[in-house]
Amino acid sequence: MPDLFSPYTLKGVTLRNRIVMSPMTMYRSRDGLMNDFHVMLLGSRAAGGFGLVFPEQLAITPDGRTSVHCGGIYDDAQIDGLRRVTSIIKDMGAVPAIQLGHTGRKGSEARPWEGGAQIPPDHPDGWQVVGPSAIAYGAKSPFPVHALTREEIKEIHRAYAAAARRAADAGFEWLEMHFAHGYLGASFFSPLANQRTDEYGGSLENRVRFHLEALDVVRAVWPERFPLSMRLGCDDLHEEGVQFEDAMVAIGLMKAHGLDFADLSLGLNTPNLQTRPFNEPAFMVERAARVRREIGLPVGVSWNLGVPAAADRMIREEQIDLVLLGRPALSNPHWPVWAARELGVPDPFALVPEDWGWWLRNFRGHDESIGWPAPAIGGE
Ligand SMILES: Cc1cc2nc3c(=O)[nH]c(=O)nc-3n(C[C@H](O)[C@H](O)[C@H](O)COP(=O)(O)O)c2cc1C
Numbered sequence: 382m383p384d385l386f387s388p389y390t391l392k393g394v395t396l397r398n399r400i401v402m403s404p405m406t407m408y409r410s411r412d413g414l415m416n417d418f419h420v421m422l423l424g425s426r427a428a429g430g431f432g433l434v435f436p437e438q439l440a441i442t443p444d445g446r447t448s449v450h451c452g453g454i455y456d457d458a459q460i461d462g463l464r465r466v467t468s469i470i471k472d473m474g475a476v477p478a479i480q481l482g483h484t485g486r487k488g489s490e491a492r493p494w495e496g497g498a499q500i501p502p503d504h505p506d507g508w509q510v511v512g513p514s515a516i517a518y519g520a521k522s523p524f525p526v527h528a529l530t531r532e533e534i535k536e537i538h539r540a541y542a543a544a545a546r547r548a549a550d551a552g553f554e555w556l557e558m559h560f561a562h563g564y565l566g567a568s569f570f571s572p573l574a575n576q577r578t579d580e581y582g583g584s585l586e587n588r589v590r591f592h593l594e595a596l597d598v599v600r601a602v603w604p605e606r607f608p609l610s611m612r613l614g615c616d617d618l619h620e621e622g623v624q625f626e627d628a629m630v631a632i633g634l635m636k637a638h639g640l641d642f643a644d645l646s647l648g649l650n651t652p653n654l655q656t657r658p659f660n661e662p663a664f665m666v667e668r669a670a671r672v673r674r675e676i677g678l679p680v681g682v683s684w685n686l687g688v689p690a691a692a693d694r695m696i697r698e699e700q701i702d703l704v705l706l707g708r709p710a711l712s713n714p715h716w717p718v719w720a721a722r723e724l725g726v727p728d729p730f731a732l733v734p735e736d737w738g739w740w741l742r743n744f745r746g747h748d749e750s751i752g753w754p755a756p757a758i759g760g761e
Contacts, residue, residue, distance in 0.1 A: 385693040386726055389432065389702060391641060391679060393606030394554050396432035396476055396703075398732075399696050400717045403683045403705040404435040404480040404557075406447055408492045413440065413453025415462030420469050426710055427473035430717030430732030433703070434475045436466055438482035438559050441544040442537070445483030445565070448490045449506045454481065454544045460551045467552030473734060478555035479548045480612070481541060481599075485565030486512035486526045486574065499524055512568050513575035513582060513591070520652035534581065534591065537565070542598040549604055556603050558611040560592055561646040567614035570631065571650040573622040589631040593638045600639035608641040610681075614648030615668055618656050623648045625668055633676050643680045644705065645669045663691055670700035681705050689720035722753060 383389075389396045402423070409418045419436060427434050440446040440453040453459055467477040489500050489507045499522040500507030511533070512526040529537070541558075548556055560566030568574035569591035575582050581590050596609070603609055615628035632643050645665050658664040665682035673680045681703030686692045692704040709716050721729035730738040741751065 383696055383699070385689070385696050385704065385724065386721060387696070391608045394476055394608055397474060398430070398432040398717065399703050400431050400692075400720070401433040401478075401681060401703050401705045402426045402431045402435055402710040403707040404438050404559075405707055405711065406437040406451055408448060408450040410450055410452045413443065413446065413451070413455065413459055415452060415459070415466050419452070419462070420465050423466050423477075424469035424473055425714040427470040427475035428734055428737075429713075429715040430721070431475050431706075431710065432717075433478050433555060434470045435478045435480055435557070436463075438480045438484075438564075439463075439544070441481055441483055441540040444488055444508045444511065445485075445540075447484050447488060448492060448500075450492060454479070454547050454551075455540065457547065460547055463547070463551035463553075467554075471552070476555060477553050478557060479551075479553040480557045480559050481544050481548070482559035483537065483540075483565040484510075485563075485568050486510045486516075486518050487522050487563050489524070490522070497521055512565065513577050516574055516576065518563060518574075518650075518652070528577070531579065531581075534594075538594050538598045541595050542602050545599040545603045549602070549607070553607075555608045555610065556599065557644060558592070558595060558599065558609075561612045561614035561648065563614070563649040563651075566592055566595070566611075567648050567650055570614060570627075571617055571623045571648050573617060573619065573648075573650045585627050585630055586634075588627075589634055592631070593634060596635060596638040596640060609639055610642035610644055611635065611640060612644040612646050614650065615645045617648035617650050618654045618658075619651055620655065622650055628668075629672065629675065632672055632678065636676060636678055640678065642702075643669070643672050643676075643678050645672065645680065645682050646684070659685075661685065662688065663695060666695050666700050673699075673701065679703075683707050687716070689723040692720070693724055719753070 386398045470477040502509040515528045616625045617623040662685045665684045669680040669682045679702040683705035686704050687709035718729045730741045
């Protein structure tokens with residue numbers, strides 16, 4: 382029976398454990414470039430014991446970013462910075478993963494702590510946002526949406542392929558397509574955002590065409606030995622939006638188009654959610670377990686899995702294959718070491734780089750002051 386610390390192999394890639402740093406947009410790029418900040422952020426999580434490490438969503442086109450401060454992979458000039466990131470992640474014993482994204486009608490935003498509102502297209506930091514149909518997201522993203530033409534959709538698919546080629550060149554070994562969170566892939570899938578009358582809209586098979594074509598062009602250039610995954614907005618939490626049963630059909634189709642792994646998340650295609658599960662522990666796991674069982678694809682999820690015993694149980698029960706951590710990875714770079722200690726795994730310091738581990742095992746002092754991360758609430 383696997384546990385949180387069992388190695389995990391998919392295709393030609395082996396992770397040292399089941400713990401993944403989930404992609405998180407940091408708003409610290411210029412011209413879409415990775416810099417010292419990203420090397421620090423991602424290198425420290427790899428040194429802290431994570432098995433798979435994602436930088437933030439990287440945009441396949443400049444207008445696919447969330448803001449002008451977000452990272453991209455739309456230009457060869459971005460490869461060097463990305464290579465610095467993959468190199469430190471590998472040096473620290475983890476596998477570097479990339480999430481390719483296009484924010485669609487939710488792009489052109491201010492930074493969240495500056496209000497996060499959409500910036501109008503005529504502002505120097507804004508642009509014309511695009512989507513499957515001319516329907517604005519609403520709330521903080523109110524500006525008119527340009528409905529993509531068929532030729533523009535083809536261009537986006539070409540941008541996906543070019544980005545995947547750059548990703549392999551930069552040293553990434555796992556590629557995830559971002560089809561969730563109200564971004565372009567999510568909006569093509571959702572009747573709330575997609576009211577097209579051509580072959581990209583209407584029936585479920587049409588609403589998933591954008592994704593299947595994207596997977597096809599990426600699979601054609603992404604090395605076969607490396608996993609291809611996607612994060613799908615599998616539920617819009619709205620009666621007129623994506624229902625989980627739609628996602629089951631779509632994921633089956635994606636599997637036939639070369640998908641190796643499914644990362645399930647929310648659609649977030651409307652600000653008017655009819656249910657709000659955000660306080661519930663592990664609320665995506667049940668859906669993922671169904672995909673694993675009924676479609677036969679390995680799965681991972683994020684959302685409220687930061688309690689080590691809960692994360693470990695989901696793996697032991699074989700409900701999910703990988704645990705993705707967003708906020709816990711931000712708050713504790715050594716979450717895996719802490720979790721290993723909480724779960725009584727022998728030698729938690731085996732997770733840190735060998736030289737640090739040597740010092741921590743051999744140069745013992747006062748055990749209480751060795752700098753262990755804080756115990757869990759209710760723990761010792
Ligand atoms: C600061 C921040 C930025 C995020 N950016 C992204 C992103 O770029 N791509 C993505 O798919 N999810 C993004 N997310 C969502 C996380 O990857 C994760 O799915 C979510 O936080 C739930 O997991 P958690 O409960 O472990 O935090 C972001 C979350 C946070 C907190």
